[in-house]
Amino acid sequence: MSGISDYRKKAFEILKATVLDDEGKFPPPAFTSGLIVFLIIVHLLSYVYPLQKTYSLDPWAIYNFEFSKLSMYPLVHSGLLHLCLNIITLVKFLSKYEKRHGTVHCGIVLNTLATWTAIPYCLFGMLLWPNTAVLGSSGWCFSLIAFMTYGNKTPVRITSYLSLPQWAMPYAFILLLAIMVPNSSFVGHLLGMGTGYALRLGWLRFMVEPPSKVVEWIESKLQPVIGLIPGAIVYYKEAQMRDVRAEGLIAESTVLPLAHLHPSDANLPAQKFPGEGNVLGTA
Numbered sequence: 711m712s713g714i715s716d717y718r719k720k721a722f723e724i725l726k727a728t729v730l731d732d733e734g735k736f737p738p739p740a741f742t743s744g745l746i747v748f749l750i751i752v753h754l755l756s757y758v759y760p761l762q763k764t765y766s767l768d769p770w771a772i773y774n775f776e777f778s779k780l781s782m783y784p785l786v787h788s789g790l791l792h793l794c795l796n797i798i799t800l801v802k803f804l805s806k807y808e809k810r811h812g813t814v815h816c817g818i819v820l821n822t823l824a825t826w827t828a829i830p831y832c833l834f835g836m837l838l839w840p841n842t843a844v845l846g847s848s849g850w851c852f853s854l855i856a857f858m859t860y861g862n863k864t865p866v867r868i869t870s871y872l873s874l875p876q877w878a879m880p881y882a883f884i885l886l887l888a889i890m891v892p893n894s895s896f897v898g899h900l901l902g903m904g905t906g907y908a909l910r911l912g913w914l915r916f917m918v919e920p921p922s923k924v925v926e927w928i929e930s931k932l933q934p935v936i937g938l939i940p941g942a943i944v945y946y947k948e949a950q951m952r953d954v955r956a957e958g959l960i961a962e963s964t965v966l967p968l969a970h971l972h973p974s975d976a977n978l979p980a981q982k983f984p985g986e987g988n989v990l991g992t993a
Contacts, residue, residue, distance in 0.1 A: 738805040740936075740945040741813045745804070745820075746797055749847070752785050753793050762786050766845040767828050769835025780828040781821050784847040796847045803854035809944075812951030814925050814932075815918070819909070822917045823853045827905045831898060844895045849902030856880045856906030880906075922952045 737743050756762055767783035770776075787793040808816040827849045835842065862876035874882055880903050888896045908914050925948040929936065939945055 737943050738801055739808045739813065740939055740943050741808050741816045742801055742805045743943050746801060749785060749787070749793060749797060753787055753790070756786060762788065762845060766843040767831065768843040769832050769840055772829070772832045773836065780832075781824045783828065783845050784820075784824050784850055786845045787847075788845065792846060796851065799851045800847055800854075803851065803858065806858070807854055808946060810951075810954065812925070812946045812948050814928055814948060815951065818920065818925075819918045820850055822914055823850060823902070823905050823909065826908065826914065827853065827898070827901045831901055834897075839897070842895075844898045848894075849898055849905075852880055852884070852899050852902035853906035853909065855883065856903040857910045860907055860910040922948055 738746070752761060765779055765782040765786045767779050771779040787796065804816070804820075807819070811819070831844070859876040859879055864876050865873040866876055866879060867873045884896065884899045884903065887894050887899065905914075909918065929948055936945055
């Protein structure tokens with residue numbers, strides 16, 4: 711019995727380690743934790759309902775007025791491995807972003823990133839890849855990685871003989887994933903990365919920075935739900951984060967939140983999407 715108990719304890723520790731935030735703490739902040747739970751629920755429902763077919767992003771989504779697909783495709787995944795690897799990657803970067811921008815603001819940003827990655831994918835795709843659909847939250851991952859590494863020359867040690875500047879990491883991940891997982895969406899990852907740069911350069915500010923009073927009004931309406939959040943999970947209020955942003959304390963390009971992942975372990979292969987189309991990777 712002691713052997714079984716030790717096994718369960720080790721299994722729990724491994725599971726817990728996969729959802730440590732960027733500082734190695736558990737649980738992650740409120741939005742990040744909620745998104746993880748929601749992604750898992752959506753995936754479980756996909757075994758009952760055809761959510762993958764319904765919400766995967768195909769190039770004709772805009773032409774067919776299927777606008778919900780523009781923001782919903784990151785929520786569905788091709789399989790359990792695809793989901794787990796995306797969660798492991800996403801939690802590190804998203805928790806860091808949430809801590810520096812606020813919980814509600816984080817949700818607004820993810821919706822914007824998904825939409826602005828999807829629009830060019832559809833516009834170019836109608837001509838260049840008309841029958842290729844994508845799904846998965848790796849676009850968010852690449853957007854956040856690009857956002858946090860833009861212009862950062864701090865080296866990241868890959869092996870004892872090789873290191874790369876942080877700004878090069880998104881490109882390295884994209885190329886490595888394209889080689890290891892040929893069915894992943896190279897274009898989708900590239901567009902996600904470009905959207906992250908656009909966010910970093912302030913080009914999407916008009917969409918991701920609504921007046922603080924609007925965000926605070928949203929928070930006031932969500933207060934009954936916010937009150938249900940366990941005390942161990944931190945909720946970052948707009949009033950606090952507004953001051954942080956105003957004082958210019960957001961030093962995004964510091965260190966990649968990979969302290970608990972060896973860079974060479976960040977190769978995130980995806981399962982093959984059953985049917986015509988590509989998985990929007992898992993990096």
